[in-house]
Amino acid sequence: MAEYELYCFAQSGNAYRAALMLNFIGADWKPLFVDFFGAGTQRTPAYRTDVNEMGEVPVLVHGAKKLSQSGVILTYLAEQTKKFLPRTDDERLEALRWIIFDNQKVNGFLGPYRFLKNFSRPAGDPAVMAFLKGRIDGNLAILDERLGKAPFMLGDTPTIADLSLCAYLYYPADEFGFDINAEHKNIAAWLGRIKSLPGWAHPYDLMPGHPLQR
Numbered sequence: 001m002a003e004y005e006l007y008c009f010a011q012s013g014n015a016y017r018a019a020l021m022l023n024f025i026g027a028d029w030k031p032l033f034v035d036f037f038g039a040g041t042q043r044t045p046a047y048r049t050d051v052n053e054m055g056e057v058p059v060l061v062h063g064a065k066k067l068s069q070s071g072v073i074l075t076y077l078a079e080q081t082k083k084f085l086p087r088t089d090d091e092r093l094e095a096l097r098w099i100i101f102d103n104q105k106v107n108g109f110l111g112p113y114r115f116l117k118n119f120s121r122p123a124g125d126p127a128v129m130a131f132l133k134g135r136i137d138g139n140l141a142i143l144d145e146r147l148g149k150a151p152f153m154l155g156d157t158p159t160i161a162d163l164s165l166c167a168y169l170y171y172p173a174d175e176f177g178f179d180i181n182a183e184h185k186n187i188a189a190w191l192g193r194i195k196s197l198p199g200w201a202h203p204y205d206l207m208p209g210h211p212l213q214r
């Protein structure tokens, strides 16, 4: 049995954060496929009782621990391994600040936008899509400006803040209908830097369920 197990599926940027971290730290891990789009496993009573009462993916299993919320999972793995760990108390708070901004404002809007564009039936209402797109543009501009100041979110070294924020940005541009790399030069360079770290893999290669069968 692998040391770590991760409930995940290929299309989940939230799960990709944890999968990428596991790969980067060289963990002995294996994915546990959640049939999100077909059976809707994450919404079943059994999943809520046995895996995650919040009805969400990802969930990390490590011994007797079951952890959900990608920000918590990233923090746990960083503390366990001392890798991608912010170094000081101030840096820890700064990383948390960006992880929350990411969950709510960056991937918090990109995730639903991509879901409504590609996976939801019926597809998203145009007014909803326009609202989300406006928020996405504003928040990606904030991220781009920050990344103009240093190679990584907290300076010269990548931390869990970077792994959180990058998660949805490696999915294909046609799934968004706009090209984040072309529109945001600092984000593009930063994604290239993370991609060159040993252990990087594309979400569709790292987690099961791609291509989507329906």
Ligand SMILES: N[C@@H](CCC(=O)N[C@@H](CS)C(=O)NCC(=O)O)C(=O)O
Pocket (backbone or CB within 6 Å): 011, 012, 013, 014, 015, 042, 043, 055, 056, 057, 058, 068, 069, 070, 071, 103
């Ligand atoms: N803030 C959470 C978000 C997790 C999340 O929303 N995951 C999606 C899959 S990408 C989910 O499980 N949604 C439940 C549902 O739609 O039934 C995290 O970062 O882990």
